[in-house]
Amino acid sequence: MLLTGQIKWLAVLLATMVFSLCLALPLDDYRKALIRTEEMLQIGGELLLTEQEELANEKLMALKNAEITQAMKKNQFPPSMHFFRAKKLIEESKVFCVLKKMPKGAALHLHDFGILSVDWLVRNVTYRPHCHLCFTPSGNLKFRFADPAPPTPKPEGCSEWILLEKYRKQLQNVTEFDNSLLRNFTLVLEDPEIAYSDQAVIWARFENIFIAVSGLVHYAPVFREYFARGLEEFYEDNVQYLELRATLYPVYELNGQTHDQEWSLKTYQEVAQKFAKDHPDFTGVRIIYSNNRKNDVDRVAESVQIAMKLRVKFPESMAGFDLVGQEDKGHSLWDLKEALLLPATQGFDLPYFFHAGETNWQGTSIDENVLDALVLNTTRIGHGFALGRHPMARNVSWNRDIPIEVCPISNQVLQLVSDLRNHPAASLMSSGHPMVVSSDDPSIFGAKGLSYDFYEAFMGIGGMKADLRTLKQLALNSIKYSSLSVDKKKTTKEVWQKKWDKFVDDLAKLL
Template structure:
């Protein structure tokens, strides 16, 4: 056995006298040292002459240095031997391994076979990325989506059950290609561009004078082909592009394009018959991806009829519920639940939030098993913080109708700003889950509070990357939370906006980037279990 030694320098005689002859560091107790202070200097020689005071100061410094050198010498003499070193290393790594999210899950014999195939594919993909630097989670999803779809890991993930999708937004769920190929070919759909260049769409029997409306069918006929026009619409309704870095050079530009796409499509899909077809298609796509249920957020723009008549918020939600019930009746063997979270924009004043609260309580009262709760949405860095709306938000838990809350909070790279401090407010306001919430890794007290309250964060890795919040998903703050086993779910946010469907793309990114090389099938299984655990139950009991 080779014992690695470091030379111990001989001490000056005065220093060596501090330890008895023949004593060893192994048997000596470690002194607790504090740096010498002005107070020590003054106490040593405060009654003597200036010379005595100087001697006292030097003696104090020498005694302190003796202790420092003894600690250094003892540490050197206790260098680990080979066996101890490797044993300690294995112990530390084993402790880290068992802390990873999902490591306490037990796999069945069949799952172990799948895990073996999955991990083999994962290691091949990670090794190739390490060598070539072409690691897909490190690149903008918009540029590598097709490569992800060709991945063996992705193909396995796609076949797996994924539980419940808990963080979704209403008008960005059905694939944009379907919207263009289906809804934009319906009769009576008009389009126009505002003076600022914003595309608007709306179904009308007779166009109004609010804009220079043209029938979509007539505009399409002026293009060289339907495909050319349809591709232009896809780009207007989404962020899909082959060159994301060039088209969206910074976070504000990509968010602006994102919001323009939402505005462009919302008028079309809020036509009641179009919304019914749209929501049914959403549920089909998620069911096809082996998702068992969804909770989706919506700003609740009013549904309308062809004559322009607008439905009330309650009537609109009734349509949401009826479509959901119809789909569940048609697919009861593969899909079991749909819930709605009323989530209007945070870019408003306090009076408007009071109105939100009134609507939320009405909806929760009328649809207790469909309306799950309340949230505020919009780019968090540019919106008002939760604390600015404290009084109306506190009132959500008062009175006969209690409204659960699921606030977006901590969706930011900043630290010490009102945006990341939203996490504290969300927890104090008793959020059932926190949307995104990854800035919690920088807030130890908030992290501890979330653990104690068992509040999960809703992680949407593809969204965070495309919207330029975390460019390389290996550096995502949530990776450290995965390593600690922090409560979380993975969801898709606005999948249609970047050409995704269901949850598979986000599960793939989480598996390869957030979980690292050692996260296996147990990690994915835990994510699915968590999604069911943290799903908001209705007022009536649910199996």
């Protein structure tokens, strides 16, 4: 059986032969041959659409072309704008309306506490009994549920704990206070380029949001409900299956008792199974246990050992291991190779799903993470923003059919690229490189589910030529490149196909 890369290279060789024959043809025919070959090479270019899909594609592309034409006139194209400003325009888009209804398959690059819109945390969770708040010296927030109050914090770590129920009774404007909490749980601002002067500033803010949210979500009753509501939000956005990077930090009870990684993974498993039982067309969730790349070799080695134990105990739920956190501030994969090679030296199969190449600094050891991820046998490449700068890594990932997980909004908000038409994935998409689209931490970016990122990929990264074939291939890729077993992929694809056929029928009838 030919690999994807081999098929593509055969297409290139065939095209070269055709072009050599076309040199004697009129320029118009030669040009058409070039264009047609490029169309075949792009993601989805080899798919043959049914008659109904062709009708649906005509409707979709009419909407897309109308929006782009209007954007050119107004000089206001959402993918070229910062997402915080573009969001309202996206939500008014007819193409976005179609994409929300599209069955997207799987979301394969998500983080544990960035999957659910933050309104629920503020309006519900912070109103629960025994919720305490304190302020760090830098003005950031920390939360803790406790009865009685949590232990008095050290002055350098936090202010005195404040019981929110009592604090709100003293306020004249509770709504404004709640709105301030909402602002502290997302990166959304009116002038992000001014407020976030560089990546160091925005990443510090980004990581502080996780610290604030974690105090709420790591409370055992909230932990379970947060995850269930997050699944519901993605399910409503027509996502069938999720793979979640989770740090599995201790979850605590009201009395201060804490639970370990096994408890957390078991809880994830139980909630996902119940959700799938209540929603038979939902495949489920698998967890990618993650550690911070700032940690040293010894601590990463401990996490790798834990990951191996969890994989033995929870083979259905435990997908593998990754390292998370800002790449530019953390250790390179090669620095940590001693820890990361432990499974191989023990003859143990621990799949890796490495974040790699989420940087603009070409030629650094961090930039070379895309090479090291392949050397260390990664299953997928998280972001892979730097992949286009490494021809060997690009060829290896193509020939070994290792996809990149493209997260457009995340890459823009975290200042890797400002105009998504210039995203490196554009050239990869046009050459049919293996990839999936995901949303990383949608709640922190003010997004929801997967539709916003699909819009940015379809309208901006894919350019004018991306059509229904592109969308179909990306959805199919998400199932193909998931960590599901062969049988689970088959059943998931069958369910997806029924949803896709209905989506196509509805789109074809669109007036």
